[in-house]
Amino acid sequence: MKIYDSQIAPNPRRVRIFLAEKGIKVPYEPVDLMKKENLTPKFLAINPLGRVPVLELDDGTHIAESVAICRYFEETQPKPPLMGTDAKDKAIVEMWQRRMELEVFTNVGGAFRHSFPPFADRVKQIPAWAEQCREAAVKNLEWLDTVLADRPFIAGQSYTIADITAFCAIDFAKMIKIQIDAAKQKNLARWYQAVSSRPSAKA
């Protein structure tokens, strides 16, 4: 078993943090995104979408998509639970994971891909779209601050994959100068301090 990884992209970090929280060690094989190793025929045979991370199982099966990889390890090693406990809790965690992904991560990613100069040869950049994504990301951080007013973590009382997704998105957002407004967003700043202090944050 191994995981095709990159230290510079936010999605592989989601998996590394998830595994660190579980105490699971898997060998990582670096894929050099700057050299476009992810777009070689060899890698496209592993993931036709040309993206990392990808989990390679011992039987040769390739599992792409960060959350799908996390799901594999949640099922094989349920403790500590990071994707919920019973039916209701699993659904609540999934709701928040998706909200963090679709409302925060996706907008940060859209703003990045459509404005970061080195990406101009990978995507036809649309500045108006970058700006719309940026505005949405900033607004959604304000919303997230209100969400965190009555709870320590995004999905409730426990640290979950929703926190990992939000944390990786918010850290990555620094690349495009979107940051938590600590003076105004006190709940979000308190949450960020807590999740970034966990040993897994270094993964």
Place this chain on the structure above:
Amino acid sequence: MKIYDSQIAPNPRRVRIFLAEKGIKVPYEPVDLMKKENLTPKFLAINPLGRVPVLELDDGTHIAESVAICRYFEETQPKPPLMGTDAKDKAIVEMWQRRMELEVFTNVGGAFRHSFPPFADRVKQIPAWAEQCREAAVKNLEWLDTVLADRPFIAGQSYTIADITAFCAIDFAKMIKIQIDAAKQKNLARWYQAVSSRPSAKA
């Protein structure tokens, strides 16, 4: 228990089909999106993002996000499995569900929101972004045709939530005149015929 629903939006349909496949009946409460009932203070208290579907449990808990609602019912009634069976299978289904969502559904949705005239008062439409989404959706249908060359369903031998997501996206894409090219995309056309013939497709 009830589900806040809309017959005109593609996401609520994902849940209705999922429940029809499970044989689960839940009362639906219509939310009139054209009248913007989803943006009233009453509905925003149910889902602050102003979207349907939302599952209301008997204890008053609200679960938003289609896939999170599906997860709830997959956990409470595992048969027939629509989100995988063992760890590896669950991860594979999740990978394909996400690919269908992120590569097909999201692009169809982006093209729709940024080009459909009645949506001009809901989103600042960016024609170049609509076009980029449209091109990606069309290209990803070509890819999906190749995926389906060696299997009856998107995630493998069984009908799963990945098929539901792709089916709802492809049906919705007709609104913006993106359609399967049945002459060229024979695998995709065969799959569409199969999934659209299931009784659940009427849900």
